Amino acid sequence: MSAKYFSEHVPRINIPLSFMQVMDNFLIQVTGKKRVVLYSPRDAPYLYLSGTKSEVLDVDQLDLKRYPLFAKAKRYECFLKAGDVLFIPALWFHNVTSEEFGVGVNVFWKHLPAQCYDTKDTYGNKDLAVASRAAQILERALKTLDELPEEYKDFYGRRMVLRIQERTYSTKYE
16 A cells, blocks of 8 residues: 555644544554543534534543533543554544553554545544535535524524435434
8 A cells, every 4th residue: 555545653642632533543552551532423412522623621520511411422441551452443532541651653544535635634633625615615504594583594504404414314323
């Protein structure tokens, strides 16, 4: 495989937030120990997303007054020691904490056609190009709805949500 499909980096000591990447990756623990907490992409409605990151910074000391829906997200947790490899699927939110000093290596790969990815995004931290364009179009549509009286805006907004659900939600993952 060519270099355009693979990249490597040594992660930071602690990543104090949950985030996702648009590429599959292996987290290879070379030395030391890490704890990894993962959340399924299906739990996105509960993760208080801001782009590809969650606003919830501490998944161990949840502020349920500020983030009450986060408690509905199903938490998957594992501990890595030297020699362990964890597969982190694309779109899965993950929070990584070093339990002791160590070295970990991530290997990312692109499984979608190259034009789907942002050409300047080495680690898969940016939304797919098509998804970014769709989000921009959605923002323009929402801005247009702002011109309507509240009752109409509410109705058409709900209708748009239903249409998006009909066209994009899959029962395969439920």
